[in-house]
Amino acid sequence: MQNYSSLQETHEPDEEGGVLVHVAEPSRARWNHIEDLDSFFSRMYQYHQRHGFFCMLLQEVLELIQFVFIVFLTAYIFHGIDYPVLFKDEPPHHGNGNSTKVTLHDVVLPFGQCVSNFTALTWIALIIAFVVWVLKSIRGVYHLFHFWDIKQFYNTALKVDDHELDNLTWHEIQTKVRTVQMEQQMCIHKRELSELDIYHRILRQQNYLVAMVNKRLLPPRLNVPFLGEIVYWTAGLRLNIQLLFFWSPWSPFEHPWHLREEYKKPNLRHELANQFGKHILWLAVANLVFAPIIFLWQILYAFFSYAAVIRKEPSILAIRRWSLYGRLYLRHFNELEHELQARLTRAHRPATKYLAAFSSPLGTIISENIGFYATAFLAVFVGLSLIDEDVLAVEHVLTIMTALTVAVAVLRTIAPDETTSQDLEDLLTKVMVHTHYLPTDWSGQAHTARVRKEFEQLFQYGFVSLLETILSPLLTPYILWRHVYPRSIEIVDFFRNFTVSVVGVGDVCSFAQMDVRKHGNPEWHEEEISVPDQYSQCEDGKVEMSLVHFKCTNPSWKPPEGVQAFVKNVQNQSSMIASLSNQDPVLNRLDESLAPGAWRIGEPCSTEAIPTAPTVDVPLYTSGIWRNRVTSSAEPQGHGHMSRMWTNEGISPMSIREMALNATYLHSIHSNRTENRVRNTAQETTPLLLNR
Known part of the structure; x- marks a missing residue:
């Protein structure tokens, strides 16, 4: 293992005199034993996501300029414009008496006159704005010093230049960081970082x-x-x-x-x-x-x-x-921002379709009629302005046309989309495929x-x-x-x-350890597990979902011994679903004949919907139409934008499809367990009724 804590020397003979020249490699001991690794790794992640030092520098500078611009423009709007002249309540002060034309010179006051119009309240606001700007500048300089340090780490330790950042996924950067940890021991409390x-x-x-x-x-x-x-x-x-x-x-x-x-x-x-x-x-x-x-x-x-x-x-x-x-x-436990964004981006379209499928008959009738009147008035104004553009100079005409345009656009969104499926359970299931x-x-x-x-x-x-x-x-x-x-x-x-x-x-949230034995919910497991109490359980299968998602996002990660069996079981069952949907002819024939037996969120999987083949062990949740729904919803909806999101996320489309299968499999378990619990409760409370 190479030790970067000490300077290394290379001996090169001089071509003329044969003198040995000592060339010292720059020390990289600065990366040994970093005290605040939280801030260091967070800045390292931001550095990658924000495309390097110079992009971040430009963003910080432009934000400071934008702040000054907003303050300056606001002050000028309140004190630097002659509104009586602008609205033609008074004639221009500097024009000749016969001219009615108003120029910018007549309306915009000189800077000195604008400042002289400042009130005490304006000066107080400007002083506060100046203090805020100074604090933002200090914070920006502080951040840039730290990010310059991160730049040196990328360039020196990871051997990654800024122009290469967009060609590397975060998963690849993370792999390099783990290698550097082995060499330089950024964290001295353990040799390897997972x-x-x-x-x-x-x-x-x-x-x-x-x-x-x-x-x-x-x-x-x-x-x-x-x-x-x-x-x-x-x-x-x-x-x-x-x-x-x-x-x-x-x-x-x-x-x-x-x-x-x-x-x-x-x-x-x-x-x-x-x-x-x-x-x-x-x-x-x-x-x-x-x-x-x-x-x-x-x-x-x-x-x-x-x-x-x-x-x-x-x-x-x-x-x-x-x-x-x-x-x-x-959000899953241990899910980075770009991973969450990519997942929610894929869920945006089915979520929009789900809500668009709802329509209020009364609201639709009212919006259509209001939209008709608004469109009629707008058409009249547009027609008159085409005949004579002086119509636009009439007081409040432009304001009325703008308001009508906004009203028509908003009312159009209220109207139901006739091309959207009205099967709301199906649409909500497609949302779940990505939101989990x-x-x-x-x-x-x-x-x-x-x-x-x-x-x-x-x-x-x-x-x-x-x-x-x-x-x-x-x-x-x-x-x-x-x-x-x-x-x-x-x-x-x-x-x-x-x-x-x-x-x-250090100290972390115990739920983020994703220990299903300690914080799992028994209703999301096929086998019985013992959790201390309800207070310790995570709701909605959060721990289970987070665990399998983290494994899909980081395939090389090795789960602790206690949860490996759960992860392997979910992966094996999901793989069986995928293989059966592609290879098994018995199950493929179900796609055309078992529409009523399609699996949906909240419905237990019925054995009646899926016949058992003698040579194939068919799980209860492998309804053919359900498999098609999951796989089709998990497929990419285009090539350019979505594939770029996958690249940034660092996982392949197959991993996304695998996670969709895992999530739906876990939901099917939950549905079955919930139905069994309800059935058992009913049998205990009304035995005579059930025995009829």
């Missing part, structure tokens, strides 16, 4: 949030009049939660990798809960103080960001996207308004996300006070009960 060790370092905080969402500790749920229960989770609230849990000096984590010792002692839970509750209240007060400024900034940023897009394509706000809550709920998760109580209820409403919490309109972002500064103080503060003791208990120390990694 794929899971690196993921733990990068996703330590994210895994805790995923677990809290799974146990319904987060995010807050609000009962809003006329809307019902709303799951509230925005970028602003997430930032505050991370500040409380991980980043602040008073957070439960003393270091990024170490939970404070007092949080591990049960006898201090009440004292810690009181302290933690006080921190939540102080943070709520701080949010309340800065809410007006942040709220104004959110409005300005949204206006400047979306104005041109909305004018060009008003329907952009009616396009659905995965909400921040949806991304957290559907669906709540248990959705089983067989895909057609109901309740499931549609809950699914919209995961997959929301763009304008809903925009509205939540704008209102977040005003709502976050209330959420912290009324919904996070009362659960202080539950949060303290969660960190104590679900934190384990791993050699070479």
